[in-house]
Amino acid sequence: MATEQQEHLKIEQLRQHNADEIETIAGREKENLEGWIPTLASDAEVRDALEKAFDYRGDVTITRKDGSQVTGYLFDRRTGSSLTDSFVRVIPTNERVKVNVVYAEIAALAFTGRDNAAGKSFEAWVKKYWEKKVAGEKNIRIDPEKLD
Protein backbone atom coordinates (compact mmCIF):
# COMPACT_ATOMS: atom_id res chain seq x y z
CA MET A 1 0.00 0.00 0.00
CA ALA A 2 1.41 3.35 -0.96
CA THR A 3 2.16 5.78 1.81
CA GLU A 4 0.20 9.03 2.02
CA GLN A 5 3.35 10.90 1.12
CA GLN A 6 3.72 8.91 -2.11
CA GLU A 7 0.11 9.43 -3.09
CA HIS A 8 -0.15 13.04 -1.99
CA LEU A 9 -0.78 14.55 -5.45
CA LYS A 10 -3.74 12.29 -6.00
CA ILE A 11 -5.02 12.74 -2.45
CA GLU A 12 -4.84 16.52 -2.87
CA GLN A 13 -6.69 16.29 -6.19
CA LEU A 14 -9.37 14.11 -4.62
CA ARG A 15 -9.77 16.56 -1.75
CA GLN A 16 -10.64 19.31 -4.22
CA HIS A 17 -12.73 17.32 -6.70
CA ASN A 18 -15.08 14.40 -6.91
CA ALA A 19 -13.30 11.44 -8.53
CA ASP A 20 -16.13 11.14 -11.06
CA GLU A 21 -15.51 14.67 -12.33
CA ILE A 22 -11.75 14.59 -12.71
CA GLU A 23 -10.55 14.87 -16.29
CA THR A 24 -6.94 13.84 -15.84
CA ILE A 25 -5.82 12.10 -12.70
CA ALA A 26 -2.54 12.91 -11.00
CA GLY A 27 0.30 10.44 -11.10
CA ARG A 28 2.91 9.98 -8.44
CA GLU A 29 5.91 12.14 -7.67
CA LYS A 30 9.01 10.04 -7.92
CA GLU A 31 11.04 9.76 -4.75
CA ASN A 32 14.74 9.30 -5.17
CA LEU A 33 15.45 6.37 -2.87
CA GLU A 34 18.45 4.84 -4.62
CA GLY A 35 21.38 4.70 -2.20
CA TRP A 36 19.19 5.74 0.75
CA ILE A 37 20.12 4.36 4.17
CA PRO A 38 17.23 5.19 6.48
CA THR A 39 17.66 5.64 10.19
CA LEU A 40 15.73 2.99 12.03
CA ALA A 41 15.64 4.56 15.48
CA SER A 42 11.92 4.23 16.21
CA ASP A 43 9.25 1.66 15.37
CA ALA A 44 7.58 4.21 13.10
CA GLU A 45 10.81 4.77 11.17
CA VAL A 46 11.28 1.01 10.74
CA ARG A 47 7.74 0.59 9.41
CA ASP A 48 7.96 3.58 7.10
CA ALA A 49 11.34 2.56 5.67
CA LEU A 50 10.16 -1.02 5.03
CA GLU A 51 6.98 0.24 3.39
CA LYS A 52 9.16 2.28 1.02
CA ALA A 53 11.40 -0.74 0.46
CA PHE A 54 8.29 -2.74 -0.52
CA ASP A 55 7.46 -0.05 -3.04
CA TYR A 56 11.02 0.22 -4.36
CA ARG A 57 11.76 -1.42 -7.73
CA GLY A 58 15.38 -2.22 -7.00
CA ASP A 59 17.23 -4.55 -4.65
CA VAL A 60 17.81 -3.69 -1.00
CA THR A 61 20.30 -4.97 1.54
CA ILE A 62 19.08 -5.91 4.99
CA THR A 63 21.57 -6.38 7.83
CA ARG A 64 20.23 -8.47 10.68
CA LYS A 65 21.08 -7.81 14.32
CA ASP A 66 23.25 -10.98 14.29
CA GLY A 67 25.38 -9.39 11.54
CA SER A 68 24.14 -11.58 8.66
CA GLN A 69 22.94 -9.89 5.48
CA VAL A 70 20.44 -10.56 2.73
CA THR A 71 20.46 -8.64 -0.55
CA GLY A 72 17.61 -8.99 -2.97
CA TYR A 73 14.19 -7.84 -4.10
CA LEU A 74 11.79 -7.13 -1.24
CA PHE A 75 8.51 -8.24 -2.80
CA ASP A 76 6.21 -8.41 0.21
CA ARG A 77 5.74 -7.29 3.77
CA ARG A 78 3.30 -8.52 6.40
CA THR A 79 2.66 -5.99 9.08
CA GLY A 80 1.44 -7.12 12.47
CA SER A 81 0.75 -5.22 15.65
CA SER A 82 4.40 -5.14 16.73
CA LEU A 83 7.84 -5.41 15.12
CA THR A 84 8.13 -8.99 16.33
CA ASP A 85 5.08 -10.17 14.40
CA SER A 86 5.83 -8.17 11.25
CA PHE A 87 8.14 -9.44 8.54
CA VAL A 88 9.40 -8.70 5.06
CA ARG A 89 9.86 -11.27 2.29
CA VAL A 90 12.87 -11.07 0.03
CA ILE A 91 13.95 -12.94 -3.12
CA PRO A 92 17.76 -12.92 -2.87
CA THR A 93 19.79 -11.85 -5.88
CA ASN A 94 21.24 -15.30 -6.60
CA GLU A 95 18.60 -17.77 -5.49
CA ARG A 96 15.00 -18.58 -6.29
CA VAL A 97 13.80 -18.76 -2.70
CA LYS A 98 11.72 -16.49 -0.49
CA VAL A 99 13.46 -15.38 2.70
CA ASN A 100 11.50 -13.97 5.63
CA VAL A 101 13.07 -11.36 7.91
CA VAL A 102 11.25 -10.22 11.05
CA TYR A 103 11.17 -6.42 11.47
CA ALA A 104 12.55 -6.71 15.02
CA GLU A 105 15.66 -8.53 13.72
CA ILE A 106 16.63 -5.75 11.32
CA ALA A 107 19.61 -3.62 12.32
CA ALA A 108 20.07 -1.74 9.04
CA LEU A 109 18.47 -1.29 5.64
CA ALA A 110 20.04 0.12 2.49
CA PHE A 111 18.53 0.76 -0.93
CA THR A 112 21.56 -0.70 -2.68
CA GLY A 113 20.17 -1.72 -6.08
CA ARG A 114 19.37 0.52 -9.01
CA ASP A 115 15.82 1.86 -8.98
CA ASN A 116 14.34 0.29 -12.10
CA ALA A 117 11.41 2.69 -12.11
CA ALA A 118 13.60 5.79 -12.04
CA GLY A 119 15.07 7.84 -14.83
CA LYS A 120 12.71 6.60 -17.50
CA SER A 121 10.64 9.68 -17.89
CA PHE A 122 8.22 9.62 -20.76
CA GLU A 123 8.92 13.27 -21.44
CA ALA A 124 12.56 12.39 -22.13
CA TRP A 125 11.43 9.73 -24.62
CA VAL A 126 9.10 12.18 -26.39
CA LYS A 127 11.90 14.74 -26.67
CA LYS A 128 14.32 12.17 -28.01
CA TYR A 129 11.67 10.84 -30.39
CA TRP A 130 11.08 14.25 -31.94
CA GLU A 131 14.76 15.05 -32.19
CA LYS A 132 15.33 11.80 -34.05
CA LYS A 133 12.24 12.26 -36.21
CA VAL A 134 13.32 15.75 -37.24
CA ALA A 135 16.78 14.39 -38.03
CA GLY A 136 15.09 11.94 -40.43
CA GLU A 137 16.00 8.85 -38.43
CA LYS A 138 14.04 5.68 -39.07
CA ASN A 139 13.00 2.86 -36.74
CA ILE A 140 13.11 5.01 -33.62
CA ARG A 141 12.63 2.82 -30.57
CA ILE A 142 13.32 2.18 -26.92
CA ASP A 143 14.59 -1.33 -26.33
CA PRO A 144 14.34 -3.12 -23.01
CA GLU A 145 17.59 -3.26 -21.11
CA LYS A 146 19.83 -6.26 -21.56
CA LEU A 147 19.51 -8.70 -18.69
CA ASP A 148 23.04 -10.09 -18.64
Next chain:
Amino acid sequence: MAVPVSQAWTVASYVLTQKLKGRKRYPLVLMLEPLFRCNLACAGCGKIQYPAHILKQELTPEECFRAAEECGAPMVSIPGGEPLLHPQMPEIVAGLVARKKYVYMCTNALLLKEKLHLFKPSKYLSFSVHVDGQREHHDFSVCREGGYDIAMEGIRAAVAAGFRVTTNTTLFDGADPNSVRAHFDDLMAAGVESMMVSPGYTYDKAPDQNHFLGKAKSRRLFRAILSNRKKSWQFNTHPLFSEFLMGKQNFECTPWGMPTFSIFGWQKPCYLLQDGYADTFKELMEETAWENYGAKSGNPQCANCMVHSGHEASAVDYNFSSLKGFLVTARKYMFPSAYPDPDAQKLLNEWRPEHSGPLVQIQSNNAVNDELQEVSGD
Protein backbone atom coordinates in the same frame (compact mmCIF):
# COMPACT_ATOMS: atom_id res chain seq x y z
CA MET B 1 -20.17 -10.71 -26.75
CA ALA B 2 -18.32 -12.40 -29.58
CA VAL B 3 -17.15 -15.63 -28.00
CA PRO B 4 -17.93 -19.19 -29.04
CA VAL B 5 -21.20 -20.56 -27.65
CA SER B 6 -19.31 -23.30 -25.81
CA GLN B 7 -17.28 -20.68 -23.95
CA ALA B 8 -20.33 -18.58 -23.07
CA TRP B 9 -22.05 -21.75 -21.86
CA THR B 10 -19.05 -22.85 -19.77
CA VAL B 11 -18.79 -19.45 -18.11
CA ALA B 12 -22.54 -19.17 -17.50
CA SER B 13 -22.79 -22.62 -15.93
CA TYR B 14 -19.68 -21.98 -13.84
CA VAL B 15 -21.09 -18.71 -12.46
CA LEU B 16 -24.49 -20.29 -11.80
CA THR B 17 -22.82 -23.15 -9.92
CA GLN B 18 -20.91 -20.66 -7.76
CA LYS B 19 -24.15 -18.79 -7.06
CA LEU B 20 -26.03 -21.98 -6.20
CA LYS B 21 -23.22 -22.95 -3.84
CA GLY B 22 -23.71 -19.56 -2.18
CA ARG B 23 -20.15 -18.34 -2.96
CA LYS B 24 -20.01 -14.61 -2.58
CA ARG B 25 -16.54 -14.36 -4.07
CA TYR B 26 -15.53 -16.46 -7.04
CA PRO B 27 -12.85 -15.89 -9.68
CA LEU B 28 -13.83 -15.53 -13.30
CA VAL B 29 -10.47 -15.21 -15.01
CA LEU B 30 -7.07 -16.24 -13.69
CA MET B 31 -4.48 -13.64 -14.65
CA LEU B 32 -1.41 -15.82 -14.96
CA GLU B 33 1.86 -13.92 -15.22
CA PRO B 34 4.53 -16.52 -15.96
CA LEU B 35 7.28 -13.91 -16.33
CA PHE B 36 7.80 -10.15 -16.23
CA ARG B 37 10.41 -9.67 -18.94
CA CYS B 38 9.37 -8.17 -22.23
CA ASN B 39 10.79 -7.39 -25.65
CA LEU B 40 9.20 -3.93 -25.59
CA ALA B 41 9.59 -1.04 -23.14
CA CYS B 42 6.14 0.56 -23.45
CA ALA B 43 5.44 4.00 -22.11
CA GLY B 44 2.40 3.05 -20.10
CA CYS B 45 3.73 -0.17 -18.62
CA GLY B 46 4.58 -0.56 -14.97
CA LYS B 47 4.93 -4.32 -15.13
CA ILE B 48 8.47 -4.62 -16.40
CA GLN B 49 10.34 -2.52 -13.88
CA TYR B 50 12.15 -5.10 -11.80
CA PRO B 51 15.79 -5.97 -11.18
CA ALA B 52 17.35 -8.30 -13.77
CA HIS B 53 17.32 -11.34 -11.45
CA ILE B 54 13.54 -11.00 -11.12
CA LEU B 55 13.03 -10.42 -14.85
CA LYS B 56 14.97 -13.62 -15.57
CA GLN B 57 12.69 -15.74 -13.41
CA GLU B 58 9.67 -17.57 -14.76
CA LEU B 59 6.96 -19.88 -13.52
CA THR B 60 7.34 -23.55 -14.44
CA PRO B 61 4.50 -25.25 -16.32
CA GLU B 62 3.68 -27.21 -13.14
CA GLU B 63 3.37 -23.98 -11.13
CA CYS B 64 1.03 -22.59 -13.81
CA PHE B 65 -1.16 -25.70 -13.78
CA ARG B 66 -1.28 -25.76 -9.97
CA ALA B 67 -2.39 -22.10 -9.94
CA ALA B 68 -5.12 -22.81 -12.53
CA GLU B 69 -6.40 -25.75 -10.50
CA GLU B 70 -6.21 -23.93 -7.16
CA CYS B 71 -8.15 -21.00 -8.55
CA GLY B 72 -10.66 -22.96 -10.62
CA ALA B 73 -11.65 -20.06 -12.91
CA PRO B 74 -12.94 -21.19 -16.33
CA MET B 75 -10.78 -18.68 -18.20
CA VAL B 76 -7.05 -18.03 -17.97
CA SER B 77 -5.49 -14.87 -19.31
CA ILE B 78 -1.71 -14.98 -19.72
CA PRO B 79 -0.26 -11.48 -19.65
CA GLY B 80 3.29 -10.66 -18.59
CA GLY B 81 5.82 -9.42 -19.61
CA GLU B 82 5.70 -11.02 -23.02
CA PRO B 83 4.57 -14.65 -22.65
CA LEU B 84 6.17 -15.68 -25.93
CA LEU B 85 9.59 -15.07 -24.34
CA HIS B 86 8.91 -17.97 -21.97
CA PRO B 87 10.61 -21.02 -23.51
CA GLN B 88 7.89 -23.38 -22.22
CA MET B 89 4.91 -21.27 -23.21
CA PRO B 90 3.62 -23.79 -25.79
CA GLU B 91 3.68 -26.46 -23.06
CA ILE B 92 1.90 -24.16 -20.60
CA VAL B 93 -0.80 -23.28 -23.11
CA ALA B 94 -1.25 -26.93 -24.16
CA GLY B 95 -1.55 -28.00 -20.49
CA LEU B 96 -4.19 -25.38 -19.78
CA VAL B 97 -6.11 -26.28 -22.95
CA ALA B 98 -5.98 -29.94 -21.91
CA ARG B 99 -7.60 -28.84 -18.63
CA LYS B 100 -10.37 -27.24 -20.73
CA LYS B 101 -9.51 -23.72 -19.68
CA TYR B 102 -10.33 -20.95 -22.15
CA VAL B 103 -6.93 -19.37 -22.59
CA TYR B 104 -6.25 -15.81 -23.74
CA MET B 105 -2.55 -15.60 -24.43
CA CYS B 106 -1.76 -11.88 -24.40
CA THR B 107 1.06 -10.86 -26.68
CA ASN B 108 2.54 -7.84 -28.38
CA ALA B 109 2.90 -10.24 -31.34
CA LEU B 110 6.51 -9.32 -32.13
CA LEU B 111 7.31 -13.04 -32.01
CA LEU B 112 3.89 -14.42 -32.89
CA LYS B 113 4.50 -15.23 -36.53
CA GLU B 114 7.73 -17.11 -35.89
CA LYS B 115 6.35 -19.06 -32.89
CA LEU B 116 2.92 -19.86 -34.29
CA HIS B 117 3.91 -23.38 -35.35
CA LEU B 118 4.53 -24.25 -31.68
CA PHE B 119 0.80 -23.89 -30.88
CA LYS B 120 -2.26 -25.80 -32.06
CA PRO B 121 -5.50 -24.06 -33.01
CA SER B 122 -8.26 -24.84 -30.52
CA LYS B 123 -11.56 -23.36 -29.46
CA TYR B 124 -9.93 -23.07 -26.03
CA LEU B 125 -7.08 -20.87 -27.24
CA SER B 126 -7.15 -17.28 -28.36
CA PHE B 127 -4.17 -15.03 -29.02
CA SER B 128 -5.04 -11.69 -27.48
CA VAL B 129 -2.86 -9.23 -29.34
CA HIS B 130 -2.14 -5.87 -27.76
CA VAL B 131 -2.56 -3.16 -30.39
CA ASP B 132 -2.93 0.32 -28.93
CA GLY B 133 -4.34 2.07 -31.96
CA GLN B 134 -3.55 2.82 -35.57
CA ARG B 135 0.05 2.58 -36.77
CA GLU B 136 1.48 5.80 -35.36
CA HIS B 137 -0.50 5.66 -32.12
CA HIS B 138 0.55 2.09 -31.46
CA ASP B 139 4.19 2.65 -32.40
CA PHE B 140 4.33 5.67 -30.16
CA SER B 141 2.74 4.00 -27.18
CA VAL B 142 5.00 0.95 -27.43
CA CYS B 143 8.00 3.22 -28.11
CA ARG B 144 8.95 1.32 -31.23
CA GLU B 145 8.46 2.31 -34.82
CA GLY B 146 7.44 -0.64 -36.94
CA GLY B 147 5.78 -2.38 -33.97
CA TYR B 148 2.32 -1.99 -35.47
CA ASP B 149 3.25 -3.60 -38.78
CA ILE B 150 4.81 -6.59 -37.04
CA ALA B 151 1.77 -6.99 -34.75
CA MET B 152 -0.66 -6.85 -37.67
CA GLU B 153 1.46 -9.33 -39.59
CA GLY B 154 1.29 -11.64 -36.56
CA ILE B 155 -2.49 -11.23 -36.40
CA ARG B 156 -2.92 -12.05 -40.09
CA ALA B 157 -0.64 -15.08 -39.84
CA ALA B 158 -2.51 -16.42 -36.79
CA VAL B 159 -5.90 -15.88 -38.44
CA ALA B 160 -4.68 -17.60 -41.61
CA ALA B 161 -3.43 -20.55 -39.54
CA GLY B 162 -6.90 -21.01 -38.06
CA PHE B 163 -6.34 -19.56 -34.58
CA ARG B 164 -8.83 -17.49 -32.66
CA VAL B 165 -7.40 -13.96 -32.49
CA THR B 166 -8.71 -11.17 -30.30
CA THR B 167 -7.20 -7.77 -29.58
CA ASN B 168 -6.70 -5.52 -26.60
CA THR B 169 -6.40 -1.74 -26.87
CA THR B 170 -5.47 0.45 -23.90
CA LEU B 171 -6.18 4.17 -24.13
CA PHE B 172 -4.45 7.06 -22.40
CA ASP B 173 -5.17 10.77 -22.19
CA GLY B 174 -4.92 12.25 -25.65
CA ALA B 175 -6.42 9.25 -27.43
CA ASP B 176 -8.30 10.28 -30.57
CA PRO B 177 -11.71 8.55 -30.76
CA ASN B 178 -11.95 8.94 -34.53
CA SER B 179 -8.66 7.17 -34.94
CA VAL B 180 -9.70 4.46 -32.45
CA ARG B 181 -12.85 3.82 -34.50
CA ALA B 182 -10.80 3.57 -37.68
CA HIS B 183 -8.51 1.21 -35.76
CA PHE B 184 -11.50 -1.05 -35.03
CA ASP B 185 -12.25 -1.16 -38.77
CA ASP B 186 -8.65 -2.14 -39.49
CA LEU B 187 -8.71 -4.90 -36.87
CA MET B 188 -11.98 -6.40 -38.06
CA ALA B 189 -10.72 -6.27 -41.66
CA ALA B 190 -7.65 -8.22 -40.53
CA GLY B 191 -9.97 -11.01 -39.41
CA VAL B 192 -9.90 -10.71 -35.63
CA GLU B 193 -12.70 -12.49 -33.79
CA SER B 194 -13.39 -9.66 -31.35
CA MET B 195 -11.80 -6.67 -29.65
CA MET B 196 -11.38 -5.27 -26.18
CA VAL B 197 -10.77 -1.64 -25.31
CA SER B 198 -10.01 -0.29 -21.86
CA PRO B 199 -8.69 2.88 -20.22
CA GLY B 200 -5.15 2.77 -18.83
CA TYR B 201 -4.67 2.69 -15.09
CA THR B 202 -2.57 5.13 -13.07
CA TYR B 203 0.32 2.75 -12.51
CA ASP B 204 2.60 4.39 -10.02
CA LYS B 205 5.58 2.81 -11.79
CA ALA B 206 4.60 3.89 -15.29
CA PRO B 207 7.26 6.08 -16.90
CA ASP B 208 4.53 8.51 -17.96
CA GLN B 209 2.88 9.87 -14.84
CA ASN B 210 1.08 12.74 -16.53
CA HIS B 211 -1.32 11.22 -19.00
CA PHE B 212 -3.78 9.12 -17.12
CA LEU B 213 -7.42 9.49 -18.02
CA GLY B 214 -9.71 10.65 -15.23
CA LYS B 215 -13.18 9.17 -15.02
CA ALA B 216 -15.01 12.13 -16.57
CA LYS B 217 -12.76 12.18 -19.62
CA SER B 218 -12.77 8.39 -19.89
CA ARG B 219 -16.56 8.31 -20.04
CA ARG B 220 -16.64 11.06 -22.68
CA LEU B 221 -13.99 9.31 -24.74
CA PHE B 222 -15.69 5.91 -24.56
CA ARG B 223 -19.07 7.41 -25.30
CA ALA B 224 -17.58 8.93 -28.46
CA ILE B 225 -15.90 5.66 -29.41
CA LEU B 226 -18.54 3.09 -28.54
CA SER B 227 -21.78 4.90 -29.46
CA ASN B 228 -23.09 4.69 -33.03
CA ARG B 229 -21.09 1.55 -33.44
CA LYS B 230 -20.75 -0.36 -36.65
CA LYS B 231 -22.36 -3.78 -37.02
CA SER B 232 -19.04 -5.15 -38.21
CA TRP B 233 -17.38 -4.45 -34.86
CA GLN B 234 -17.28 -7.38 -32.48
CA PHE B 235 -16.29 -6.88 -28.86
CA ASN B 236 -15.43 -9.59 -26.40
CA THR B 237 -16.27 -7.50 -23.37
CA HIS B 238 -19.51 -7.81 -21.46
CA PRO B 239 -22.11 -5.36 -22.87
CA LEU B 240 -22.68 -3.87 -19.42
CA PHE B 241 -18.95 -3.26 -18.98
CA SER B 242 -18.97 -1.39 -22.26
CA GLU B 243 -21.91 0.66 -20.93
CA PHE B 244 -19.96 1.27 -17.74
CA LEU B 245 -17.12 2.76 -19.81
CA MET B 246 -19.64 4.92 -21.69
CA GLY B 247 -21.08 6.25 -18.42
CA LYS B 248 -24.41 4.44 -18.77
CA GLN B 249 -23.85 2.06 -15.83
CA ASN B 250 -22.11 2.30 -12.54
CA PHE B 251 -20.31 -0.68 -11.08
CA GLU B 252 -18.19 -1.04 -8.01
CA CYS B 253 -14.94 -2.93 -8.40
CA THR B 254 -14.80 -6.70 -8.00
CA PRO B 255 -11.08 -7.12 -7.28
CA TRP B 256 -11.42 -10.86 -6.58
CA GLY B 257 -12.97 -11.50 -10.02
CA MET B 258 -9.66 -11.72 -11.85
CA PRO B 259 -6.94 -12.83 -9.42
CA THR B 260 -3.29 -12.66 -10.45
CA PHE B 261 -0.59 -15.29 -9.91
CA SER B 262 3.11 -14.67 -10.60
CA ILE B 263 6.54 -15.68 -9.33
CA PHE B 264 5.75 -13.68 -6.17
CA GLY B 265 2.54 -15.63 -5.44
CA TRP B 266 -1.10 -14.47 -5.44
CA GLN B 267 -1.17 -10.70 -5.77
CA LYS B 268 -3.26 -8.70 -3.30
CA PRO B 269 -5.73 -7.35 -4.20
CA CYS B 270 -5.81 -7.17 -8.01
CA TYR B 271 -3.89 -7.26 -11.26
CA LEU B 272 -2.96 -3.59 -10.95
CA LEU B 273 -2.44 -2.81 -7.32
CA GLN B 274 0.32 -4.46 -5.35
CA ASP B 275 -0.42 -4.69 -1.68
CA GLY B 276 1.46 -7.86 -0.87
CA TYR B 277 1.21 -11.51 -1.85
CA ALA B 278 -0.50 -14.62 -0.54
CA ASP B 279 1.05 -18.06 -0.90
CA THR B 280 -2.19 -19.85 -1.69
CA PHE B 281 -5.39 -18.89 -3.46
CA LYS B 282 -7.35 -19.72 -0.31
CA GLU B 283 -5.18 -17.34 1.69
CA LEU B 284 -5.70 -14.62 -0.95
CA MET B 285 -9.46 -14.98 -0.79
CA GLU B 286 -9.74 -15.29 2.97
CA GLU B 287 -7.11 -12.90 4.24
CA THR B 288 -7.31 -9.95 1.88
CA ALA B 289 -9.16 -6.96 3.36
CA TRP B 290 -11.36 -6.59 0.26
CA GLU B 291 -13.30 -3.75 1.85
CA ASN B 292 -10.20 -1.55 1.45
CA TYR B 293 -10.43 -1.56 -2.36
CA GLY B 294 -12.70 -0.11 -5.00
CA ALA B 295 -13.80 3.50 -5.48
CA LYS B 296 -16.32 3.36 -2.63
CA SER B 297 -13.63 2.37 -0.13
CA GLY B 298 -12.04 5.81 -0.39
CA ASN B 299 -8.67 4.26 -1.27
CA PRO B 300 -7.04 6.95 -3.45
CA GLN B 301 -5.33 4.27 -5.52
CA CYS B 302 -8.73 3.01 -6.64
CA ALA B 303 -10.42 6.38 -7.12
CA ASN B 304 -9.73 6.61 -10.83
CA CYS B 305 -9.90 2.99 -11.79
CA MET B 306 -12.31 1.82 -14.50
CA VAL B 307 -10.25 -1.07 -15.77
CA HIS B 308 -11.57 -4.28 -17.18
CA SER B 309 -9.84 -6.55 -14.64
CA GLY B 310 -11.65 -4.86 -11.77
CA HIS B 311 -15.02 -4.07 -13.28
CA GLU B 312 -15.99 -6.59 -15.93
CA ALA B 313 -16.52 -9.26 -13.29
CA SER B 314 -18.97 -6.83 -11.62
CA ALA B 315 -21.02 -6.77 -14.82
CA VAL B 316 -21.00 -10.58 -14.97
CA ASP B 317 -21.92 -10.83 -11.29
CA TYR B 318 -24.77 -8.37 -11.83
CA ASN B 319 -26.34 -10.42 -14.58
CA PHE B 320 -26.36 -13.56 -12.43
CA SER B 321 -27.46 -11.87 -9.21
CA SER B 322 -31.12 -11.25 -10.01
CA LEU B 323 -33.74 -12.12 -12.57
CA LYS B 324 -33.76 -8.49 -13.65
CA GLY B 325 -29.99 -8.53 -14.20
CA PHE B 326 -30.28 -11.75 -16.14
CA LEU B 327 -33.07 -10.47 -18.38
CA VAL B 328 -31.35 -7.14 -19.01
CA THR B 329 -28.17 -8.91 -20.09
CA ALA B 330 -29.93 -11.59 -22.12
CA ARG B 331 -31.72 -8.86 -24.07
CA LYS B 332 -28.44 -7.09 -24.76
CA TYR B 333 -26.91 -10.28 -26.12
CA MET B 334 -29.93 -11.15 -28.23
CA PHE B 335 -30.52 -7.66 -29.59
CA PRO B 336 -27.13 -5.93 -29.54
CA SER B 337 -27.49 -2.18 -29.73
CA ALA B 338 -25.47 0.17 -31.91
CA TYR B 339 -26.06 2.77 -29.17
CA PRO B 340 -27.31 5.51 -31.53
CA ASP B 341 -26.38 8.82 -29.96
CA PRO B 342 -26.33 12.08 -31.97
CA ASP B 343 -24.50 13.89 -29.16
CA ALA B 344 -21.75 11.32 -29.25
CA GLN B 345 -21.54 11.81 -33.01
CA LYS B 346 -21.23 15.53 -32.42
CA LEU B 347 -18.43 14.83 -29.98
CA LEU B 348 -16.66 12.84 -32.69
CA ASN B 349 -17.18 15.47 -35.34
CA GLU B 350 -15.88 18.22 -33.11
CA TRP B 351 -13.05 16.29 -31.50
CA ARG B 352 -9.72 17.93 -32.12
CA PRO B 353 -6.56 16.11 -31.13
CA GLU B 354 -4.95 17.84 -28.16
CA HIS B 355 -1.43 18.82 -28.90
CA SER B 356 -0.36 18.82 -25.28
CA GLY B 357 -0.18 15.08 -24.81
CA PRO B 358 2.64 12.91 -26.05
CA LEU B 359 0.35 10.40 -27.66
CA VAL B 360 -1.57 12.92 -29.74
CA GLN B 361 1.14 14.37 -31.88
CA ILE B 362 -0.01 12.17 -34.70
CA GLN B 363 -1.81 14.13 -37.37
CA SER B 364 -5.53 13.51 -37.48
CA ASN B 365 -6.76 11.35 -40.27
CA ASN B 366 -9.01 13.69 -42.23
CA ALA B 367 -10.39 10.95 -44.39
CA VAL B 368 -11.57 9.22 -41.25
CA ASN B 369 -13.13 12.40 -39.87
CA ASP B 370 -14.94 13.16 -43.10
CA GLU B 371 -16.40 9.69 -43.21
CA LEU B 372 -17.83 10.19 -39.74
CA GLN B 373 -19.67 13.43 -40.33
CA GLU B 374 -22.92 11.56 -40.14
CA VAL B 375 -24.04 9.07 -37.55
CA SER B 376 -22.26 5.92 -38.52
CA GLY B 377 -23.21 2.29 -38.05
CA ASP B 378 -23.71 0.17 -41.09
